[in-house]
Amino acid sequence: MSAILTIEHLNIEYETGASSVKVVRDxxxxxxxxxxxGVVGESGSGKSSLFRAAIGLLPPSARVEAKQLQFNxxxxxxxxxxxPRAIRGRRIGMVFQDATASLNPYLRIGTQLAESAAxxxxxxxxxxxxxxxxxxxxxxxPDPPGVLRRFPHELSGGQRQRVAIAIALIANPELLVxxxxxxxxxxxxxxxxxxxxxSLRARRGLSIVLISHDLGLVAACxxxxxxxxxxxxxxxxxxxxxxxxxxxxxxxxLLTSIAPLRGERPRRLCAIxxxxxxxxxxxxxxxxxxxxxxxxxxxxxxxxxxxxxxxRRHACLHPIGDRP
Amino acid sequence: xxxxxxxxxxxxxxxxxxxxxxxxxARALIVIxxxxxxxxxxxxxxxxxxxxxxxxxxxxxxxxxxxxxxxxDPIYLQFxxxxxxxxxxDLGPSFRNADFTVQDLIAIGLPKTAAIGACALLFAIGIGxxxxxxxxxxxxxxxxxxxxxxxxxxxxxxxxxxxxFLVMFFSLILxxxxxxxxEAPADLVLPAVALGMGPLAVILRLxxxxxLDVLSLDxxxxxxxxxxRERTILFxxxxxxxxxxxxxxxxxxCAAILAGSLVVESIFSIPGIGGYVVRGAANRDYxxxxxxxxxxxxxxxxxxxxVDALYAAIDPRIRRS
Ligand SMILES: Nc1ncnc2c1ncn2[C@@H]1O[C@H](COP(=O)(O)OP(=O)(O)OP(=O)(O)O)[C@@H](O)[C@H]1O
Ligand SMILES: [Mg+2]
Numbered sequence: 293m294s295a296i297l298t299i300e301h302l303n304i305e306y307e308t309g310a311s312s313v314k315v316v317r318d319x320x321x322x323x324x325x326x327x328x329x330g331v332v333g334e335s336g337s338g339k340s341s342l343f344r345a346a347i348g349l350l351p352p353s354a355r356v357e358a359k360q361l362q363f364n365x366x367x368x369x370x371x372x373x374x375x376p377r378a379i380r381g382r383r384i385g386m387v388f389q390d391a392t393a394s395l396n397p398y399l400r401i402g403t404q405l406a407e408s409a410a411x412x413x414x415x416x417x418x419x420x421x422x423x424x425x426x427x428x429x430x431x432x433x434p435d436p437p438g439v440l441r442r443f444p445h446e447l448s449g450g451q452r453q454r455v456a457i458a459i460a461l462i463a464n465p466e467l468l469v470x471x472x473x474x475x476x477x478x479x480x481x482x483x484x485x486x487x488x489x490x491s492l493r494a495r496r497g498l499s500i501v502l503i504s505h506d507l508g509l510v511a512a513c514x515x516x517x518x519x520x521x522x523x524x525x526x527x528x529x530x531x532x533x534x535x536x537x538x539x540x541x542x543x544x545x546l547l548t549s550i551a552p553l554r555g556e557r558p559r560r561l562c563a564i565x566x567x568x569x570x571x572x573x574x575x576x577x578x579x580x581x582x583x584x585x586x587x588x589x590x591x592x593x594x595x596x597x598x599x600x601x602x603x604r605r606h607a608c609l610h611p612i613g614d615r616p
Numbered sequence: 617x618x619x620x621x622x623x624x625x626x627x628x629x630x631x632x633x634x635x636x637x638x639x640x641x642a643r644a645l646i647v648i649x650x651x652x653x654x655x656x657x658x659x660x661x662x663x664x665x666x667x668x669x670x671x672x673x674x675x676x677x678x679x680x681x682x683x684x685x686x687x688x689d690p691i692y693l694q695f696x697x698x699x700x701x702x703x704x705x706d707l708g709p710s711f712r713n714a715d716f717t718v719q720d721l722i723a724i725g726l727p728k729t730a731a732i733g734a735c736a737l738l739f740a741i742g743i744g745x746x747x748x749x750x751x752x753x754x755x756x757x758x759x760x761x762x763x764x765x766x767x768x769x770x771x772x773x774x775x776x777x778x779x780x781f782l783v784m785f786f787s788l789i790l791x792x793x794x795x796x797x798x799e800a801p802a803d804l805v806l807p808a809v810a811l812g813m814g815p816l817a818v819i820l821r822l823x824x825x826x827x828l829d830v831l832s833l834d835x836x837x838x839x840x841x842x843x844x845r846e847r848t849i850l851f852x853x854x855x856x857x858x859x860x861x862x863x864x865x866x867x868x869x870c871a872a873i874l875a876g877s878l879v880v881e882s883i884f885s886i887p888g889i890g891g892y893v894v895r896g897a898a899n900r901d902y903x904x905x906x907x908x909x910x911x912x913x914x915x916x917x918x919x920x921x922x923v924d925a926l927y928a929a930i931d932p933r934i935r936r937s
Contacts, residue, residue: 349840381843388841393834397933398856407852408842443932459842 296467296499297323297346300360304341304523307353316342317523323467328493328500330510330531332546333520339503342520343469347380348372364466382412385460389472391453395444402440405459412463427458430495431488450481454488461492468492471503486513507546511535519543522579529604539604539611541587542580578609586610632935636928644917651913652702652906656695659902666711666900685711698906707910708903712896718907721892726911728798729881729888733873735804736812740869744816745862748823752831752858753850763820770817775876779810779883796885807884811876815869819862826858833857856930863923863930870919874912 304316316338323329331339345356346368361368363383371379380386388394396404405424409415415423421440428436431454444452453473460468470489474482490513492498504510510517511531518528519542527540538544577592578584584591588610596607626634667673667681682688686697701708707718751763773781786806787795793806830836831854839853878890889908896904928934 347841349837377843377845379843380841386838386841388834388838390834394838396835396839396853396857398931399852407844407848411842411844411848445933445936456838459838463843 294325295322295362296325296364297321297501298360298362299342299346300358302342302345302356302358302361304338304345304350304357305355306351307355312355315523316345319520319523319525321518321525321528323499323501324516325466325499326493326497327515328489328502328513330507330514330517331501331503331520332505332507332510332517334505337520338523339505339520340471343386343471343501343503346469347384347386348376349380349386377411381408381460381465382463383465384467384469385463385465386469386471387453387456387460387473390476391456391473392444392449392476394456395452397444399443400440401442401444401447401455405440405455405462408459409462423462424458427462428455430461430492431455431458433458449477450484453477453481453485457485457488457492461498464496467499467501469501469503472505473502474504474509475506482509483512489513507535519546524579524607525598525605526580526608527604527606529606533604537613539606539613540580540608541584541610541612543606544612545583578607586612629935632928636925640921640924644914644921647917648910648913649699652699652910653695655906655909656698656902657691659900659905660691662900664900666902685709698903702910707907710896710901710904712899712901712904718903721904722889722907722911725887725889725892728886729877729890731798731804732807732811732880732886732888733870733877735808736873736876737815737869739808739812740815740819740873741862741866744819745823745859748820748862749827749850749855749858751820751824752827753846755828760824763824767817767820770813770820773813775810775814776879776883778813779807779880782806782810783883796883798884798886803884807880807886810883811873811880814876815865815872818865818869822861822865823858826861827854830854830857859930860927863926866923867916867920871916874915 299319299321302316302319303314305312305314315336319338319342321342331342333339341350341354344350345354345358346361346363348368350356356369358369363371363379366379366383368379395401402421402424405427406417406420409420409423409427410417413420413423424440425436428439433439433451433454439447439451439455444455447455453476457468457470457473468489473489474485477485486509489500489502493500502510502514514531516528517531517534518525519534519540520526521542527534527538527543529539534543535547538547577594578587578596581587581591586608591609594609596609598605598607599611665687666685667678673681686694689697698708705719707722710716710718710721713721747759747763747766751757751760754760783795783806786792794800794803797803836849836854839849844853877888878893880886881888881890882894889911892904893908895901896908
């Protein structure tokens, strides 16, 4: 398998008045073609910023700097500067957390679908409508012709998220970034959306990035998982390895805090003590050290180097499984 | 066929519009009745009467005149009589312009007032809306700064200052326009600008603020993520949501233009309706004042109905309820 998206040494900072906050720090990540990659981390860990950078959707106050940002051999940084619309929606689709807020309340679903198709595929109005019907059928919305005529408020929450996914996929992008696509939905609908993503991957060979702070959902579908903490990738591995054999104490802490998904015997829920650091306060040492049970004095002095071996990597001085 | 069956067969949208029209027509009748009653009785409560000017009429003639205009009937009977005529579209004779009915006078003045008012409104919307949208699209850019200046000036300078200034600058110094009168279409320009500048400033600010609000919403982010053109995002996606504060203001804007036309018509010596109101009020020409007040009321009711219809036409969520 080859990488569809390669991120190397990416930094993002937001300029807020006189100062600036670094929210993504030295992130390197590869998204494999045809895979589902889960990106997990607490709120504020920089998940959305990281992938918004990949389609140039950050606000003007953001400074992005990277050694490399490549998409299928294309230099994204250059391409986004020259012609962002050749990437956005065309080669990378994106859906957001709240589909209700993502869909334009003033426009019919049919308009919102067809305009994307017409924009990217250079096809006639009737062809765009056909394409819109197909796209709705693909995300398993009942009665596609009826839905085309409806307005967003006339659909259910789950249907709205399906429609948003259909819109993001209508121009056949190779990568779908789903930024917490299920957070606004109830658990049954969450699972249905996850099933939909899996079937899209299987049918179209679509590569998917699933951003979530819910490890349970990620466990249900991801092939690989990257764990972000305070803007850094602290651990990345195959999903199975992450769940059965986490190496970073933060990953383990996340795992013990998941609520059981379904069928499992309820485990005791244990939240991680302390609060995630504010991005402005992290400077020296491991950002997780103040909340970490394995931490030693060294941890707050130096930023742990990334250790990689056996297809996985972690950034920790005292990883789980290493006995001193 | 029975009406209930017909209504049952219509699409929800058609049903909405029929109910809308029926409700609005009923409301308009009530408003006009209330305004008619209030102005009828208030006018007569003011001291003096139509024929008690400085040149008093001889008592014998006064009696004949008062009889003819039924001024000696009990007041509720006069009102009843007025309403009866109103329903037939008859606004009565003008007391002080003998030989003219109120309809005649309105027919003479209304086209001029309407022309100025319509031009002022078009000017305010036609410049204010695009400028506000452009200012928001390039925030803190050159257009935004110019628009900010126009908004401040338009709000700060009242029409009775702007009007004479325009006359001085564009007619007396530059000789581009006539200083007054209404002979050619070009004569509309200065009065329309004087009248429309205030509403333009408000529309500009509302459009800019509305646009900035909407541009930060999730559905605009999503439209960007779809890879749409900036033009499509601005006009198709952002404008409908940004325009509702402007629509809300259109009712008050019409009222402001209506009131302002009294002043502006006198600055530019245009014989519109405004002069009738001023003279009619001074003369206690009851039917004339009543006629003009009711005309203004009907105009505002119609404009507000149009605004509400536009709301519903733009926002599908309103049509549902
Ligand atoms: N426009 C901005 N200006 C300044 N700071 C910002 C801006 N957008 C985001 N941030 C900050 O950047 C950090 C990372 O934000 P981001 O939205 O990428 O996190 P996230 O992991 O997606 O969080 P969540 O799970 O809540 O969506 C946060 O601390 C946030 O406050
Ligand atoms: Mg986020």
